[in-house]
Amino acid sequence: MKFFEQLHRLEQMHQLIKMRATGTPKEFAHKVGVSESTLYELLNIARELGACIEFNRVRRTYVYRNPMSLQIGFSSLESLQIKGGIRNYWSLQFFRSEVV
Numbered sequence: 001m002k003f004f005e006q007l008h009r010l011e012q013m014h015q016l017i018k019m020r021a022t023g024t025p026k027e028f029a030h031k032v033g034v035s036e037s038t039l040y041e042l043l044n045i046a047r048e049l050g051a052c053i054e055f056n057r058v059r060r061t062y063v064y065r066n067p068m069s070l071q072i073g074f075s076s077l078e079s080l081q082i083k084g085g086i087r088n089y090w091s092l093q094f095f096r097s098e099v100v
Helices: 003-018 025-032 036-048
Strands: 053-056 061-064 068-076 088-096
Touching: 003 025, 003 036, 003 061, 003 068, 025 036, 036 053
Parallel strands: none
Antiparallel strands: 053 061, 068 088
16 A cells, blocks of 8 residues: 555544544444454554554444554654754554544
8 A cells, every 4th residue: 555545544534433433343344444454453453553443343333542643744853853864754653532
């Protein structure tokens, strides 16, 4: 899967999880447009990035254990002393959010 496709899928997944509208893993994979095995790979990527995701068997949907936000973008590092030349970096992270 291409990098930007993965980003788009992670954004789709984040929105569905926030809305508690994923359904079962098979339904979730269909909504995101991937196979079930690819869905599990993307869930693992999200977890590695800090997302606390679990499946709620009663509601039959994936949920965040804590409110989360997904932030994708570039940040300036001008305040840091950088040796070797790069002044900007790209980041993709899940953060705990206080807003539900």
